[in-house]
Amino acid sequence: METKMITYQSPLGLIEITGTEQGIVSILFSEEQAGDRVPLDSDIVPAAMKQCLQQLDEYFKGERMEFSFPFDFAGTEFQKKVWHALTTIPYGKTGSYKQIAVAIGNEKAVRAVGMANSKNPISIAVPCHRIIGSSGKLTGYAGGLWRKEWLLKHEQTMAEKRKEKAGILE
Secondary structure, three states: OOOEEEEEEEOOEEEEEEEOOOOEEEEEEOOOOOOOOOOOOOOOOOHHHHHHHHHHHHHHOOOOOOOOOOEOOOOOHHHHHHHHHHOOOOOOOOEOHHHHHHHOOOOOOHHHHHHHHHOOOEOOOOOHHHEEOOOOOEOOOOOOHHHHHHHHHHHHHHHHHHHHHHOOOO
């Protein structure tokens, strides 16, 4: 299956989106400047990639809390279980490796969950940034801890604004 790559200029820097006709293979932060990429309006850009780009844009504008474009995960069955479990952590909330281990039915696999989390190829949409240490401190993030902190604050701020707009008090 042929992969295509497009880039998105986010508030956190350049993001490279790679996908196929089946779905999104990766969403990764890039430290490089955009080079030659397939133009978004090209007929050869898969629909899933166009959806992904639109949904990322909506996410950064605070208009989207969940992603609905198709994923095309490439990993072990265990990794895929962990990545799917990550998508159950609600927007604006955080979880732990232990919670994910319990969610996939393997409570003792905390370290293996941590390793799978670190290999997540679909940043933001598969929200590995929502995993924090059991002490409540931020733990590693492939995109850099400053990005993880920004993403968590962004989601918490947008969630609070939605509650205020809806008149919900906690």
